[in-house]
Amino acid sequence: MAQKAVRKRFLRTLSGRFLMLTVIFVLLADVLIFVPSLARYRADFLLERLRQAQIAALTQLASDAGVSPELEAELLANAGVYNVVLRRDDIRQLVLSSPVPAPVGADYDLRLAGPWELIRDALVTLTGDGSRVVRVIGNPVQEGGQLIEITMPDEPLRKAMLLYAWRLVLFSALISAVMAVLLFLAAQRLIVQPIRRVILHMKAYAEAPEDARTVIEPSARVEELREAEEMLASMQVQLTGALRQKERLAQLGGAVAKISHDLRNILTTAQLFADRIEGSADPAVARSAPKLVGSISRAVSLCEATLAFGKAEEAPPLLTRFPLAVLVSEVVEGEGLSDALGAPAEPGGQVGAILDIAPNLTLRADREQLYRVLSNLIRNARQAIEATGQPGTIELAAGESDSEWWIRVGDTGPGLPPKAREHLFAAFQGGVRKGGTGLGLAISAELIRGHGGRLELLRSDSEGSEFMIHLPKLAISADHHPIE
Template sequence: MLNSLSGRFLILTVIFVMLAEVLIFVPSVARFREDYLYTAVERAHIASLAALSDDMVNPALERELLETVGVYNIVLRADDARQLVLSSEIPSPVAATYDLRDATAVTLIRDAMATLVQDSDEIVRVLATPPRRPNLVIEVTLADGPLRMAMLQYGLRVLILSAVISGMTAILLFWAVRRVIVLPIRGVVQAMESYAEAPEDARRVIVPSAGVRELRTAEQALRSLQTQLTAALRQRQRLAQLGGAVAKISHDLRNVLTTAQLFADRLEETSEDPTAKRLLPKLLNSISRAISICEGTLAFGRVDEPQPALQRVPLGDIVEDVIEGERLAAADQNVTIERDIPHEMYVRADPEQLYRVLGNLVRNARQALALRPEGGRIAILGRETESDWIVEVSDTGPGLPPRARDHLFEPFASASGKGGTGLGLTIAHELVRGHGGTLTLVETGPEGTRFEIRLPRAVVGLDAPE
């Protein structure tokens, strides 16, 4: 509550109202004291008139008049003459004299505060001019104890009234500020929080509705900012998707171009045709440049692959195409590639995507074995169960390092050593998932690595299996 805008505003309102009441309280008490003394002077004037009208005022009547007025002595001054009209014994010497005839506001406030803070009763003398007698001065002597008590009671009433007024004012201001300012600000904050959860959702862009001009201007500025940010995020997402698509295409295109380069190299070595010998170097340079371009685009992000065009295809033919391309690359690497695929084994898959999956797995295995002087062996095995078609790609390589295992299918986490891009397993994993299957690392270690591809036999959404 205290940390909220409305709570702090409530506290500040109470403080400022009380401060204003204090500023009113001081002159009010001073004015009360002045009125109190003038009232005593008026009563003293009336008592003096009664005493002057009867020359034979007995002591009992004189004492009664002084007690009624609340003073000890009454003195009248006219010109230079001074007449003691009524008098009684004063319990202590006069401590101070207050002249109300020419007293300023500062003097009245100072004397009032001095009366409030003193800790004992004193006898004071007051000089004033009675009403309708400008040439007459009345001098009265009285105790300031009753005066101080009356001032304290009056001040207490003022403070209680001030507290009630400040409380009501604070409540009304709190309600008004909460209604007019705090709630619209909270609405803006909620709109910002909602937008932060899903900035790409255009429904979460704030709609300006505040009645306060400044808040409405802030809402309009926020709406403009959110609109621009949403458009920027969409544009960034499109660019990321485009970059990811280009990266994947470049990765696989580079592999295809590498194979074409190997064939062109072999053709250059074996062909005796003069035209071929003249054109093949240019072809090789073009392929090299294309490979460089593909490698330069592999820094882009990922996107989803297009849906696979599923059909029943012979697994052996796809595996043979993969082996034929990789054997040529492994000719000088002491790497052998074997296969064990049943001749009658057909799988439901997109042949192009399945070729890319197997090509990436075999290529990664070959690149790992190429780092070893003794080379190694790659095996592609196929089998089927009642629920799945299973393809295993294994090698006798050194196994995957721990970091590669921790980030196995993350993009750009290459596990094949120098020359790898880290996209092969990522692409293969995504393509297999698009078929509804799984690509898992079964084992890896000094004896070799084995990956397993599982493609489901069941057809989702059809009444009967194929």
């Protein structure tokens, strides 16, 4: 039972199936060679009988008085025939004769037989019982006449064919076995072993995907297998990098949670002091106090949200309606930009802001999350312009259509390098500044996706960059119905 199971398992393997197919095809080739060979052997056997019969007939014709009955019988026995007929000068002559034990069962004219007729007659002879008497017609050798005709028993021909077939089968089986073994070993060497090597590398990589030593090194000589190894190596390198990045993100999430915890305590203390200065008699302090309190409150909320989530995802947006122009003004002022129509927010500010937003434009979104998105975009634009050492402007425009609100943020900076554009919204890969992490755009894109919208880069060239925020007007409720 165990041997049967092992045999079935072997036949399900690539080696077993290749061996089985090899044996089948070799046997098929043997059959295609065996049948024509057998037919050729039968034709040669009959031609040899015709030749021997012609020699016996010429002996009879060479004697003026003819041969004795005893010698005639001996000549016929040596030739293996019952009688010999020669046609010479259009005269048919029975040269040698003896009693025929049975009527003639078949006529074979070797002068007209083609390949298919020879194969058919050979199979009939081989599968018969050998009791027939057959007549064979052929051309005499050495121009000894127009034709020669013999009558002979079928049994000696059949026995000779069986013996030849048995020898041919043994020889073919030996050749088949040798060819099967050679082809099997070649398949093992060229195909099965490289595939098994790939499987072993995949198992080793699955056990330790972070270990770069488990990445396969392409070495197959077969083009298709080498291409498969190269693709596997490329996939393993990419997956290893992704796993390392995921590990860094997990470590960063833990670090951010710890920092947010301590920062929240610090900001809570700062918030208490900010609340006290709201009642200051100094008008300048009184005007700045609400903005300071709002900034600290926003930072505390962000820290609490980070601690509440604990990982890398954002909380669902809390959708409310609010005027966009007011929010943009807060972001611009919080980033210290100079107003293109007024005084700079910071002494010596080099970056100006141009706002093209209708005061009555109201949209529906999470106000705090949209503040973070606009703050990230404006801060990136400001830093890009300041890195050039030249003055520049950041333009913010907004509008709406029947299906969405849109916000455009453009700048006159140097544009993004090609490498940054390839991984623009991927964490730790889209950073432009030295020391930058690329988290700002990744977080912004995630926040906008949480609203059901999208953040896209419209252009980035030597004249600057331009981003577009799309926010849909229809949101999806908990029961999967669209709501206004």
